[in-house]
Amino acid sequence: MVVPSPTSIMIRTKKINAVRIPTIDLSMERSKLSEFIAKACEEYGFFKVVNHSVPKEVISKLEDEGTEFFSKTSLEKRQASTTTPFGYGCKNIGPNGDMGDLEYLLLHTNPLSISERSKTISKDPIKFSCAVNDYTEAVKEVACEILELAAEGLWVPDKSSLSKFIRDVHSDSLLRINHYPPVKKGNDNWDPCQLQNSNKNTIGFGEHSDPQILTILRSNNVGGLQISTHHGLWIPVPPEPNELYVMVGDALQVLTNGRFVSVRHRVLTNEMKPRMSMMYFAAPPLNWWITPLSKMVTAHNPCLYKSFTWAQYKQAAYSLRLGDSRLDLFKVQKQEDSHLVHASSSP
Numbered sequence: 465m466v467v468p469s470p471t472s473i474m475i476r477t478k479k480i481n482a483v484r485i486p487t488i489d490l491s492m493e494r495s496k497l498s499e500f501i502a503k504a505c506e507e508y509g510f511f512k513v514v515n516h517s518v519p520k521e522v523i524s525k526l527e528d529e530g531t532e533f534f535s536k537t538s539l540e541k542r543q544a545s546t547t548t549p550f551g552y553g554c555k556n557i558g559p560n561g562d563m564g565d566l567e568y569l570l571l572h573t574n575p576l577s578i579s580e581r582s583k584t585i586s587k588d589p590i591k592f593s594c595a596v597n598d599y600t601e602a603v604k605e606v607a608c609e610i611l612e613l614a615a616e617g618l619w620v621p622d623k624s625s626l627s628k629f630i631r632d633v634h635s636d637s638l639l640r641i642n643h644y645p646p647v648k649k650g651n652d653n654w655d656p657c658q659l660q661n662s663n664k665n666t667i668g669f670g671e672h673s674d675p676q677i678l679t680i681l682r683s684n685n686v687g688g689l690q691i692s693t694h695h696g697l698w699i700p701v702p703p704e705p706n707e708l709y710v711m712v713g714d715a716l717q718v719l720t721n722g723r724f725v726s727v728r729h730r731v732l733t734n735e736m737k738p739r740m741s742m743m744y745f746a747a748p749p750l751n752w753w754i755t756p757l758s759k760m761v762t763a764h765n766p767c768l769y770k771s772f773t774w775a776q777y778k779q780a781a782y783s784l785r786l787g788d789s790r791l792d793l794f795k796v797q798k799q800e801d802s803h804l805v806h807a808s809s810s811p
């Protein structure tokens with residue numbers, strides 16, 4: 465075993481600390497843009513987007529709706545939780561016991577569903593629905609543009625082969641607004657649900673990857689988001705209220721046969737200031753099949769994943785814990801592994 469000398473440790477640390485989050489300027493020349501997007505999706509599964517087309521007023525209108533909603537009393541907020549997983553949630557994440565120091569609104573982006581749910585969320589449901597619809601329409605355009613550029617970067621002949629999954633009217637895309645009140649270490653006073661009193665934990669949203677195709681994230685000017693590198697290091701993501709962050713989700717990892725990687729991320733709470741973030745999770749319709757694009761499967765790159773519908777993948781995600789790796793359930797067994805299984809199961 466080679467034991468690294470103190471000098472080599474220093475060098476490694478310096479190198480790792482130098483990790484810089486890729487920035488994609490959407491006003492750049494198209495061929496460079498597609499190349500850079502594909503590279504960022506391969507290396508990190510994460511990048512920042514500047515010069516995007518989402519108008520500032522569209523962002524601030526949704527932010528104002530979020531601020532208004534989260535400033536309500538806990539009783540009022542709980543009126544918005546009816547059918548799980550949608551509506552208002554506090555501390556509980558998903559159905560399997562995951563907890564975080566946050567409260568949130570989780571919405572399906574279908575305009576009919578938004579208009580129904582708005583009635584339990586806001587005193588002015590039309591204003592609330594408009595803010596949500598305008599925001600989701602605008603970020604969906606950015607997501608489609610990024611997926612078209614990514615397809616070009618991969619030299620896939622049909623540039624809509626990725627974006628068509630989320631453009632469809634029956635897409636299962638979601639919008640989530642997360643609110644992380646400040647948590648002082650050792651303080652057990654904050655409890656917006658008034659249900660329990662233990663806030664020693666600084667994890668706002670535990671480590672996970674997003675199951676969908678692509679996530680578009682925007683936050684206020686309070687940090688806390690971290691992404692995990694291949695070395696298992698956590699990199700803090702600076703808050704950029706005027707920019708968007710993009711995350712590759714599990715479904716895009718499968719569509720690209722593992723060439724793009726879904727990024728593991730988490731959120732730590734701030735001791736002084738509240739963080740508010742909004743995520744658009746771009747997903748296909750429930751009955752669509754997800755299988756690696758034919759261009760991504762070659763003799764050198766055999767198919768890594770079994771085909772599944774988006775509904776099947778969601779079911780798997782909801783049967784597991786937040787941090788679990790659901791993609792493992794859909795991996796094609798390598799030839800050597802299957803030999804091992806047969807060998808060990810024979811009498």
Ligand SMILES: C=C1C[C@]23C[C@@]1(O)CC[C@H]2[C@@]12CC[C@H](O)[C@@](C)(C(=O)O1)[C@H]2[C@@H]3C(=O)O
Nearest residue numbers: 549557558562674675781782783784785786
């Ligand atoms: C613990 C869970 C919450 C989650 C569903 C799951 O069973 C595993 C994936 C989680 C996640 C992460 C990204 C999104 O925030 C989310 C809405 C999603 O689609 O998958 C959440 C789910 C949730 O909070 O309902």
Ligand SMILES: O=C(O)CCC(=O)C(=O)O
Nearest residue numbers: 640642669689731741743
């Ligand atoms: O709130 C954030 O900044 C990220 C939250 C997140 O990862 C999620 O909701 O899936």
Ligand SMILES: [Fe+2]
Nearest residue numbers: 672673674729
């Ligand atoms: Fe996430």
